[in-house]
Amino acid sequence: HVAGLDKGKGLYFLFVKSETRTPGGLLARPVLTSYYKSDHFKTRLYDPYNVYTSPNEAILCPDSFQSMYTQMLCGLLDRHQVLRLGVVFASGLLRAIRFLQLNWRQLAHDMETGSLNSKITDPSLRECIVKTLKPNPELAQFVRHECSKDDWEGIIVRIWPNTKYLDVIVTGAMAQYIPTLDYYSGGLPLACTMYASSECYFGLNLNPMCKPSEVSYTIMPNMAYFEFLPHEPNLDSTSFDFTHELPPKLVDLMDVEVGKEYELVITTYAGLCRYRVGDILRVTGFHNSAPQFHFIRRKNVLLSIDSDKTDEAELQTAVENASHLLREHNASVVEYTSHADTKTIPGHYVVYWELLVKDSTNSPDNDTLEQCCLAMEESLNSVYRQGRVADNSIGPLEIRVVKNGTFEELMDYAISRGASINQYKVPRCVNFTPIMELLDSRVVSAHFSPDLPHWSPERSQ
Ligand code: AMP
Numbered sequence: 001h002v003a004g005l006d007k008g009k010g011l012y013f014l015f016v017k018s019e020t021r022t023p024g025g026l027l028a029r030p031v032l033t034s035y036y037k038s039d040h041f042k043t044r045l046y047d048p049y050n051v052y053t054s055p056n057e058a059i060l061c062p063d064s065f066q067s068m069y070t071q072m073l074c075g076l077l078d079r080h081q082v083l084r085l086g087v088v089f090a091s092g093l094l095r096a097i098r099f100l101q102l103n104w105r106q107l108a109h110d111m112e113t114g115s116l117n118s119k120i121t122d123p124s125l126r127e128c129i130v131k132t133l134k135p136n137p138e139l140a141q142f143v144r145h146e147c148s149k150d151d152w153e154g155i156i157v158r159i160w161p162n163t164k165y166l167d168v169i170v171t172g173a174m175a176q177y178i179p180t181l182d183y184y185s186g187g188l189p190l191a192c193t194m195y196a197s198s199e200c201y202f203g204l205n206l207n208p209m210c211k212p213s214e215v216s217y218t219i220m221p222n223m224a225y226f227e228f229l230p231h232e233p234n235l236d237s238t239s240f241d242f243t244h245e246l247p248p249k250l251v252d253l254m255d256v257e258v259g260k261e262y263e264l265v266i267t268t269y270a271g272l273c274r275y276r277v278g279d280i281l282r283v284t285g286f287h288n289s290a291p292q293f294h295f296i297r298r299k300n301v302l303l304s305i306d307s308d309k310t311d312e313a314e315l316q317t318a319v320e321n322a323s324h325l326l327r328e329h330n331a332s333v334v335e336y337t338s339h340a341d342t343k344t345i346p347g348h349y350v351v352y353w354e355l356l357v358k359d360s361t362n363s364p365d366n367d368t369l370e371q372c373c374l375a376m377e378e379s380l381n382s383v384y385r386q387g388r389v390a391d392n393s394i395g396p397l398e399i400r401v402v403k404n405g406t407f408e409e410l411m412d413y414a415i416s417r418g419a420s421i422n423q424y425k426v427p428r429c430v431n432f433t434p435i436m437e438l439l440d441s442r443v444v445s446a447h448f449s450p451d452l453p454h455w456s457p458e459r460s461q
Contacts, residue, residue, distance in 0.1 A: 001191075001209050002164050006048035008083035010167070011075040011160065013096045014052075014059045015067055018390060018457035030307075031198040032088065036060060053078045057128040064391055066120050068099050070129050073107055075160070076143060077132070082160040085185075086167030090177035091306045091347070093168055095393050097155065097184055098345035104147035112140035154186035165189040170212045171295045172279075173304040176342050178212055195295060197277060200224045200268050206287060216284040216292040219253065224269065226253045228262035231280050250274075256283045256291050263299065302429040303340045305347040306393040308384040312428050318379035319351065322372040329364045331357045335407035338429050339436065341398070346387075348395035351376065352439050354407050366447060373397045373449035385455035396449035406442040413438060 016036050019029040035041055036059055044050075052059075058070040075082060087093045100107075106117055114135035120126050146158050157163055166185055169192050170178050181190065191208040194201070195217035202224075203217035219226055227250040256262060264277045278300070281293035303310040315338060323333045335354045341347055357363040364372075377388065377397050387394035411424055413435065430436060 001207075002084075005083055005164075008081045008162060009051045009053050009078055010084050010086055011053045011071075011078070011082045012086040012167070013068065013071055013092055014054060014087075015064060015092075015391075016060055016062060017386070018062060020457055031196070053082060055128050057122075057125045061122050061125045063122065066122050066125060068096065069103065069107075069117060070120060070125055072096065072100060072103070073110060073129065073133075076107060076111065076139065077136070079139075079160050080162060083162055083164055084167055085156060085160060085163055088169060089307065090168050090170045090174040090181055091342075091393060093166065094177060094180055094184075094345045095306075095391075097152070100147065100155075101152070104143055108140040108143045108147075111136050111143065153183055156185040157188065163188060165191050165209070167191050167193060169194070171195075171215050172297060173301065173309075175212065176340070180342070180345075195293075199270075199272060199275065199277065200266050202226075202264070203293070206292075216294055218287045218290050218292045221253055221290055225267040227251065227265040227267070227274065228253075228256050228281075229265055229276070231261040231263045253291060254289050258283045258285060261296060303338055303349055305340055305342065305349070306387045306391065308381070308387050308394060310349070310380060310384060314379070314381060315351075315428060318376040319353075321379045322375035325368055325372050325375060326355070326364055329357070329362050329368060330359045331355050331364050335426055337407075337410075337427055337439070339431065340429075344395060346393050346395045349397045350400060351397065352400050352402050352406075352443075354402050354404060356404075366445070369399055369401065369445070369447035370450045373399050373447055374451055374453065377449050377453035380453070382455060385453045389452050389455040390457075398449075399447045400439070400443045401445045401447075402439060402442040403444055406439065409438060409442070410435065 014032070014036060016033045017030050019027055019033065022028050042056055042060075053074045054071040055074065058067055058074065061067040061070070085093065087096065110117055110133065112135060114133050116126060116129055116133055120129065143159070146155065156166075163185070166181060166188050168174075168181070168190060170181065170190050171192050178190070189209055190212055192205050192212060192215045193208050194205070195203045200223055201220065203219045205215055206218050207214075207216075229250055250265060251262065259282070261280055261282045264279045264281055266275050266277060267273050268275070278298055280296040280299055282296050283291050284294050285292045298304075298309060300311040301309045302312050302315055319333060319336050326332055332355070333353050334356045337352050339350045339352070341350045355364065373396065376399075377385065384394065388396075407426060410426070411419075414424055415421060427435075430439065
């Protein structure tokens, strides 16, 4: 689809994540970590279309700072040869840009002197980079010149002028990052090539240079046994249990109908049987007999910044746990809603709280509300906490306390737009601009998590 990709390199920011063991002793890790650690990847044959700027040592380094630092350094050293930039999910590319914003001075210093930052301590990684790093004051000067400007618009094409496109997934939850990517890349094409999960590879985009809104993934029928559960868009909360209820009518791969929505159900070679992935897809057409799908969304996911997926029940538990800290102030949370704020890099969760304060002389202070932020983070799942602690891909959670009566105003607004009073439920996540504006205009104070929550690779829960 893009000519000449064999004449240069790809700057791909690729990372391994830490592994855990199941109680039965099996290794558990994300699929890409398995792949990068496999001989398939490590001893791959030379392929002119897949030459990466990042050495294996950098990709395989478990320390996310050292890995990112050296991948960025190598990308800068090879800047004229880079023809495409890639990461798995869009959030990762923004993280890389933020990293450059924070570290360009040190990177330029390394280029100027030809000596490597002492924070790179992994022996094999150090040895590998030191071999290629030579003093290059001209490049250092260029990096300083570009990065010290206040305006970072188009920074990607300024630094890597031969980039033809960004290889990055921007469908589903990642669509929220498109405007920011466009800003930093000067509007380079975005190629979404694959639709996959740790459980199974699902499909490919056969027209990778199409607009993000038009992306369809063609299911690869040989990857698993695919079945589809017809999805009623308004019945998200209905659940069934294959063992206790009559099995619903599952539709086979070839029998799905164009325009209809389905939930994906897979039976895999590894042994998952009729496993509900949790993704909702809409059929857009067929390639031969294989259906093509538009990714609609993940079921029940309220908040997502990176690979974290927080559902309504988890958010509810987190709010409940945190609100215990308000007891000593004789206060409680009367209503709440949330928003994934991706205006900052990394993005962070914002939770709006309306409080009932019974004793105004003892209302919750900043310290208490900060501790509430941390308590919420401690309650969220391990993928969220890993993003906070190990990957630095999610920023501190924020609580915005809103004025009394704000949630009633929110309801009035919804009713004025046609919602029924009887059926109205407080949305637990908001994205609609007028509602965000209403909430933000009623904020009385904002509080951020003061610390990192607990997370360790050994603890998978
Ligand atoms: P994981 O199992 O953590 O690797 O995540 C897999 C999930 O990521 C999928 O079930 C989807 O919800 C999401 N995902 C993967 N690829 C895409 C894509 N191309 N577009 C949108 N969402 C995706």
